[in-house]
Amino acid sequence: MTSTDSIPAPPDKPLSGWRVLVPRGGPWGDGVAASLRAQGAVPVVAPLINFAPTTDQQTLDEALARLEAGDYDWLTITSATTVDVLFAHRISIPRNTKVAAVGETTAAALQAVGYEVEMIPESDNSAAGMAEQIIALEDEPRRILTLRSEIAKPVLTDMLSGAGHLVDSIVAYRTVGVPVTDRIHRDVLNGRINAILITSGSVARQVREQFPEIPDTTLLAAIGPRTATDARKVGLPIWAVADKQTVDALIDVVSHFTLPHAADEFAP
Numbered sequence: 001m002t003s004t005d006s007i008p009a010p011p012d013k014p015l016s017g018w019r020v021l022v023p024r025g026g027p028w029g030d031g032v033a034a035s036l037r038a039q040g041a042v043p044v045v046a047p048l049i050n051f052a053p054t055t056d057q058q059t060l061d062e063a064l065a066r067l068e069a070g071d072y073d074w075l076t077i078t079s080a081t082t083v084d085v086l087f088a089h090r091i092s093i094p095r096n097t098k099v100a101a102v103g104e105t106t107a108a109a110l111q112a113v114g115y116e117v118e119m120i121p122e123s124d125n126s127a128a129g130m131a132e133q134i135i136a137l138e139d140e141p142r143r144i145l146t147l148r149s150e151i152a153k154p155v156l157t158d159m160l161s162g163a164g165h166l167v168d169s170i171v172a173y174r175t176v177g178v179p180v181t182d183r184i185h186r187d188v189l190n191g192r193i194n195a196i197l198i199t200s201g202s203v204a205r206q207v208r209e210q211f212p213e214i215p216d217t218t219l220l221a222a223i224g225p226r227t228a229t230d231a232r233k234v235g236l237p238i239w240a241v242a243d244k245q246t247v248d249a250l251i252d253v254v255s256h257f258t259l260p261h262a263a264d265e266f267a268p
Contacts, residue, residue, distance in 0.1 A: 014255035015039040015259075018036075018041040019192060019195075020036050020043055021197065023046065023197055023199060024047050024203070032247050033045055035247060035248065035251055044184065049200075049202050050178050051173045051176070052176050059171075060085075063145060063170040068091060071143060072144060073097065074100060074144040075100070075144075075147070076156060077147065078148060078156065080105060083109040086115070099117050100119045101120050102126065102129075102245075103125035103224075103246070105246050105247065119133060119137070121133050125244070130156060131159035135160070141164045143165075144160055144166065144168070145170065147172040148170070148172060149172070150171045151175055151202065177210075185210070191218060194219060195219040196211075196220050197223070198220055198227055199227065201230030208234045220237060220240070221253060222241050223247075224242055
């Protein structure tokens with residue numbers, strides 16, 4: 001695609017002039033907003049999803065008690081939100097329990113609150129990639145606790161169970177949609193938002209539901225190939241895909257595009 005009238009950005013501020021929608025709030029959203037400002041962008045923090053407690057707290061409590069008692073050989077963590085659940089419950093993970101994080105962002109969240117990370121998938125930062133690596137590491141059946149969102153696909157559990165491991169798949173939290181304000185809805189519709197960060201399949205679904213008509217000039221950027229696939233499945237035209245499942249990689253891939261005017265198209 002080409003851009004005939006784009007605004008040049010200073011080399012040290014490649015996102016100058018961009019208004020970027022950040023789809024989650026809290027400390028995560030604050031951190032992303034700070035990174036965008038450092039690149040010259042104006043972040044628009046508009047949480048599209050939030051997280052609610054599980055509807056089966058007793059089952060979660062029992063699983064966490066078994067975890068602290070050392071009943072599990074592995075604990076798998078596929079999101080920073082799960083880390084928040086562990087920290088909120090003040091869970092102490094025994095040394096004999098190895099912790100697997102789905103990617104660098106999740107690993108950083110674990111380490112930030114004092115948990116040690118044994119393994120991060122080397123090439124595929126996804127549930128499938130995590131399962132493949134654990135299966136490659138373990139020749140004998142192991143007890144594994146997978147903490148997940150209510151809407152998570154059972155890929156990790158199915159693969160580990162299929163390999164002979166004993167898996168407890170427990171819902172740690174629910175993902176719920178959050179309606180945006182009328183002003184942000186108008187800004188997206190009118191093209192005043194230049195880019196929307198797509199950070200998960202849940203965010204993709206909310207973007208599709210809340211913004212059924214997104215201007216062609218709005219860049220939709222996915223945090224990794226898996227998220228890009230999920231976004232395209234719900235009908236979002238993804239133009240930019242980070243090669244790693246990290247915020248820095250996501251912002252970097254956006255910075256390689258020029259800022260279009262209303263009638264312009266994107267040029268990497």
